[in-house]
Amino acid sequence: MENLHEKIALLEDYIMKKCLWQFHSRAWDRKDQNENILRKATQILCGDAVELETPADRCYWVDALSLTEAFQERYEWLAAMSKEEIKQLMQGLKERIDFVTITGSLNAELTDPRY
Amino acid sequence: MPYHEFECSKCIPERKKHAVIKGPGEDLTHALPLGYLNTIPGSISERGCAYCGAKHVIGTPMKDVIHLSHGPTGCTYDTWQTKRYISDNDNFQLKYTFASDVKEKHIVFGAEKVLKQNIIEAFKAFPDMKRMTIYQTCATALIGDDVDAIAEEVMEEMPEVDIFVCNSPGFAGPSQSGGHHKINIAWIKKKVGTVEPKITSDYVINYVGEYNIQGDQEVMLDYFNRMGIQVLSTFTGNGSYDELRAMHRAHLNVLECARSAEYICNELKVKYGIPRLDIDGFGFEPLSTSLRKIGLFFGIEERAQAIIDEETARWKPELDWYKERLKGKRVCLWPGGSKLWHWANVLHEEMGVDIVSVYTKFGHQGDMEKGIARCEVGALAFDDPNELEGLEAIDMLKPDIIFTGKRPGEVAKKVRVPYLNAHAYHNGPYKGYEGWVRFARDIYNAIYSPIHQLSHLDISKDEIPTGAGFQTATMISDVNLSEEVLSSSTLRQYTGKYDSVSDLRKKTYPEFKKKERSE
Numbered sequence: 300m301e302n303l304h305e306k307i308a309l310l311e312d313y314i315m316k317k318c319l320w321q322f323h324s325r326a327w328d329r330k331d332q333n334e335n336i337l338r339k340a341t342q343i344l345c346g347d348a349v350e351l352e353t354p355a356d357r358c359y360w361v362d363a364l365s366l367t368e369a370f371q372e373r374y375e376w377l378a379a380m381s382k383e384e385i386k387q388l389m390q391g392l393k394e395r396i397d398f399v400t401i402t403g404s405l406n407a408e409l410t411d412p413r414y
Numbered sequence: 415m416p417y418h419e420f421e422c423s424k425c426i427p428e429r430k431k432h433a434v435i436k437g438p439g440e441d442l443t444h445a446l447p448l449g450y451l452n453t454i455p456g457s458i459s460e461r462g463c464a465y466c467g468a469k470h471v472i473g474t475p476m477k478d479v480i481h482l483s484h485g486p487t488g489c490t491y492d493t494w495q496t497k498r499y500i501s502d503n504d505n506f507q508l509k510y511t512f513a514s515d516v517k518e519k520h521i522v523f524g525a526e527k528v529l530k531q532n533i534i535e536a537f538k539a540f541p542d543m544k545r546m547t548i549y550q551t552c553a554t555a556l557i558g559d560d561v562d563a564i565a566e567e568v569m570e571e572m573p574e575v576d577i578f579v580c581n582s583p584g585f586a587g588p589s590q591s592g593g594h595h596k597i598n599i600a601w602i603k604k605k606v607g608t609v610e611p612k613i614t615s616d617y618v619i620n621y622v623g624e625y626n627i628q629g630d631q632e633v634m635l636d637y638f639n640r641m642g643i644q645v646l647s648t649f650t651g652n653g654s655y656d657e658l659r660a661m662h663r664a665h666l667n668v669l670e671c672a673r674s675a676e677y678i679c680n681e682l683k684v685k686y687g688i689p690r691l692d693i694d695g696f697g698f699e700p701l702s703t704s705l706r707k708i709g710l711f712f713g714i715e716e717r718a719q720a721i722i723d724e725e726t727a728r729w730k731p732e733l734d735w736y737k738e739r740l741k742g743k744r745v746c747l748w749p750g751g752s753k754l755w756h757w758a759n760v761l762h763e764e765m766g767v768d769i770v771s772v773y774t775k776f777g778h779q780g781d782m783e784k785g786i787a788r789c790e791v792g793a794l795a796f797d798d799p800n801e802l803e804g805l806e807a808i809d810m811l812k813p814d815i816i817f818t819g820k821r822p823g824e825v826a827k828k829v830r831v832p833y834l835n836a837h838a839y840h841n842g843p844y845k846g847y848e849g850w851v852r853f854a855r856d857i858y859n860a861i862y863s864p865i866h867q868l869s870h871l872d873i874s875k876d877e878i879p880t881g882a883g884f885q886t887a888t889m890i891s892d893v894n895l896s897e898e899v900l901s902s903s904t905l906r907q908y909t910g911k912y913d914s915v916s917d918l919r920k921k922t923y924p925e926f927k928k929k930e931r932s933e
Contacts, residue, residue: 315787316759317700319692322784324676354665358689361707403443406779408450414599414680 306376307391313369314396320362321400326409329401332359333393339363341389344370345382417445418794422802428454429803433796434786442783447797450778452588457800460775460822463584465489467593467776469549470497472674473580475625475651476658477501480536480543482512484529484561485551489513489584498838499625501652502632502919506543512536516553526559533568537575545655546577555583576655578605589776589798591673591751598677601658602685606678611660615644616929617712620664620682623675623752624695626651628842629915633849634695636918637705641717642926649675662686666711670695673751673781695845696753696853697760698726698733725847733764735905736854739891741766743861746811748799748818749836751777755784757817762790765854770811773799775819801825815861830870832860848910855908862887 314321320332335355340363342349349363350356371377380388401409416435423429434445453459462470465483474481474493483490494511501507514532516525533546548561565577582596619638624631631651638645646664647657667679667690679690691707694700702722709718745767747754754772761767771794772785786795794807804822808831816826816833823833834840834856844853864884871878892900899905911917 317703319672319694319755319784322672322780322787323690324672324680324778324780328680354687355689357711358666358691361691361710364710365703365707399442400783404783405443405446406783407448408778408780414677 303388303391306374306388307395309374310370310388310392311395311399313373314366314392315399317369318362318366321396324408325411325414326401329409330397332362333396333400335359336362336366337389337393337396340367340370341386343367344377344385344389418796420803420806422806423457423800426454426456429457432798433794433803436786436789436791436793436795438791442786446779446786447782447795448779449774449782449797450588450591450776451798453798457798458802459589459798459800460819461588461798462590462776463552464582464587464590464593464596465549465551465584466492467587467590467674468580468582468597469493469547469593471590471625472594472597472650473547473549474507475499475501476547476653476655477503477505477507478543478545479507479655480510480512480540480546481507481549482514482532482536482546483549483551484514484525484554484559485516485549486553487513487515489551498628498842499651500629500915501626510540514554516551521553521557524557524559525554526564529554529559529561530564530568533564533577534572537572544575546575547655548577548579550579550581550583552584555581555586578655591776591778594674595677598675599681602661602678602681605659606682607659607662609656609659611646611657611663613644613646613663614928615642615926617641617643617714618646618664619643619666619668619708620647620649620661620688621645622649622667622669622679623671623673624648624651625671627837628839628844629918630695630843630845630849632915632918633843633846636921637721637846638708639921639923640721641705641709641714642924643708643712643714649678662688664688666691666708668693668708671752673777694756694760696756697764697850698730698847699764700756700760701845701847701850702726729847729851731904732851732906732908733854735907736851736858737764737766738895738899738905739858740854740861743767743814743857744770744812746771746773746807746813746816746818747836748773748804748816748822750775750819751781753817753836755781755788758785758788764850765857767857769793770813771795771807773797773804775799805829815857830866832863832866834860843915848914851908852910852914858891859887862891864890 320336323329323332336359339349339360344367351360417430418433418435419430431448434447470493490511490513514529520528550561561579565579580597580600582593586592631648647661667682667688669679669690669692682688683690693704705718709715747769751774754774758769769789773796774781816831817836818833819837826833840856841852843849
């Protein structure tokens with residue numbers, strides 16, 4: 300199957316075409332969204348416990364769960380990956396999504412201090 | 415992703431940074447159109463003004479309110495029987511429109527007195543209406559009328575009424591989007607938290623950025639009611655003034671049009687800790703995912719799944735009938751602000767059409783990020799278009815249909831390209847499962863209308879086939895379909911009613927008992 304880079308590209312393509320959570324309007328919100336949703340998605344894929352203490356946690360979790368269900372349905376190779384490999388994959392995905400939506404973004408409004 | 419320069423806009427060089435073509439192997443970090451900037455002088459924009467964005471888009475869909483423009487009657491005329499954000503109280507907000515009728519003499523001597531007279535007169539003319547919104551306009555803002563002070567005076571004299579003042583004159587932003595921003599912020603600052611609602615469910619949401627275009631909100635409300643969710647308020651389609659004052663008590667903000675209403679969701683999150691969940695109400699898969707997410711948030715995902723299963727079984731065969739006939743059709747998706755990203759991917763996936771271009775009249779760069787991300791390679795994306803650029807793009811891309819507003823839509827028709835109204839719809843609602851099929855039907859009817867057999871002929875030079883009869887839409891659309899599709903016993907055309915909304919207003923819903931809570 301594809302190497303890590305190609306796998307990340309497939310997951311990124313899904314997120315960019317199907318999800319909205321990565322495109323909040325300010326850099327700090329995008330950072331929160333990417334970090335929390337992709338961390339919870341990693342926990343779900345690895346079978347680890349997911350914190351659901353607050354309403355914010357639950358909101359991140361529903362996006363994360365929806366994402367992981369779609370990944371598992373579309374990409375059978377995920378099932379064959381070990382926990383460590385999944386963590387490496389999701390870390391690479393997080394770096395890529397952060398780059399496209401925050402650090403490499405050309406959106407001049409991201410740093411506007413007010414909503 | 416190279417920037418694209420229109421031939422017709424070479425004399426306006428700044429325009430080049432407002433258009434890109436999505437190239438293979440490129441992403442959003444290579445190029446992104448500029449957005450939410452003042453229109454460049456010389457470019458005849460299709461935008462509206464900041465007053466329009468505040469009043470005509472967001473304020474006026476509130477149903478139980480006298481909406482009064484403080485300015486000339488011309489400013490308010492555009493909502494009178496013309497908008498399509500209906501309501502379940504006999505469309506009061508569409509049937510009546512109000513203005514303080516400011517004239518030249520008021521510009522010289524001040525218009526506060528005439529405003530006060532008009533407020534009182536309007537309340538007396540409609541004694542059942544106890545709520546009012548007042549919108550500042552360019553002229554009255556420039557002469558410095560203190561609308562807030564007048565509203566306070568009236569509320570002291572008439573304690574039974576409540577008035578909201580929106581200070582968003584037409585010049586207060588580059589486009590209608592400036593007005594969306596101003597009314598969002600003004601509403602949370604002035605009105606949210608001033609009414610305590612009755613909570614009737616364990617699951618309470620605000621439905622935000624939804625304007626009930628031809629009944630969209632009522633379709634979604636039906637799903638939420640079937641799930642036992644209390645919709646505390648809708649911001650603002652078919653919404654109630656006092657319910658919107660109670661937004662602070664929701665457990666979740668479900669956000670549909672982030673372009674026009676993300677500001678209030680962000681502020682509700684900061685001020686009251688209510689999380690924001692962005693959803694897509696258009697298309698089978700995105701809507702199913704959205705309902706499931708809301709269900710998951712409250713732990714009632716099985717209720718969402720029951721709706722998804724029932725609605726998909728009922729409507730999917732009809733959607734697929736149209737998909738077979740729309741595959742490969744070229745679409746210019748040219749809406750106002752949010753539908754380029756709501757629709758770009760799901761139209762391609764669920765109706766088989768190719769989105770060859772997206773544009774946004776008043777979107778920000780964030781909307782372009784979402785829209786371009788959801789397009790396929792090769793799509794032309796541009797911001798704040800002018801009419802000549804639209805015509806040049808049509809000539810270059812040869813679309814089969816355009817989804818846009820009625821003004822650029824009529825321009826497209828003149829060059830013999832059909833259009834559907836992306837803002838107010840043709841035969842909506844388009845949200846929900848049935849709504850998505852209605853949209854597919856409208857697209858099919860527009861592309862395959864027999865009228866094109868005549869309208870595409872130029873009587874000054876083409877030979878007119880007087881001996882031949884019309885071909886029906888089906889004769890044209892089915893010519894290249896396989897036998898398997900043609901003889902399918904499952905696929906069928908739309909079988910819903912002409913009016914898919916009125917029956918929803920008569921529905922009753924199962925009662926879901928509220929959980930006992932120990933304090």
